[in-house]
Amino acid sequence: MSTHNAESCVINASLEKVWAAVSAQDFKFWSLVKSTEQASSSSEVGSTREVTFNDGTVQTYRLIEYSLIKNALTYEIIESKPAVNFLSAQHTIQVTRVTANNTSFVQWISDYSADGSEAAVLDAKYKKLEALAELAKSLEN
Template sequence: MSSHNVESCVINASLEKVWNALRSQDFKFWSLVKSVEHAASPSEVGSVRNVTFKDGTVQQYRLLELSEIKHSLTYEIVDSEPAVVFLSAQHTLQVSPVTANNTSFVQWISDYSYDGAEAAVLDAKYKKLEALADLAKALEN
């Protein structure tokens, strides 16, 4: 059994601009992130990056998929200090064009193993909403 969460928003920026901000996976737009260190080529499937948050949390993400066609990337959390309460989590960021006005629809989809982690999943929901708002603020025309 798993827990599924989807957060989304429309960003007043072109698909190309939004995708360029996401594909690097450096999370520069996210106010909660202090730094990101890549162990290999950031766009290489299987590459690992350490994301250090301003609260001191360090998480290691492994890239599972990167699609230039679908404008999406999927990563999983492979390690966290402090430890997370769920066994696994996969996250997908996807960008689609809103053709009527050259804006972008962004979805952040997360699937967590269900280990009694409702509070952690709810916390992640609000952090994703904050990250999407930060992305919109960083990229709006």
């Protein structure tokens, strides 16, 4: 069983527009997210944000990498209520310019600790696909 999941899409919007939506880390484009509270600047490595989902789940994320060169950020779950059934997870979202037509390629990768279950990885897969589709819909011209 793999504890790695990567999903991607092409969005009909400029890299600048897509990166602005992703790098805010407020997940406003995602219908599963009710609210996000940030403790500090969204680009400050080590900063945390509390994400409340519509089902009542509350997760705290810590930003562990932020790159303006790569248009990428990586965050990890440091707390979850209710608790998740794996020790750790790191998630990376990267936006790349598609030069042929000024669209954007977005990839969202998750890596779970060895105790990550197949159910957790599959759940992440479908949630990412939904979130990427909603991101695209919110930004496309």
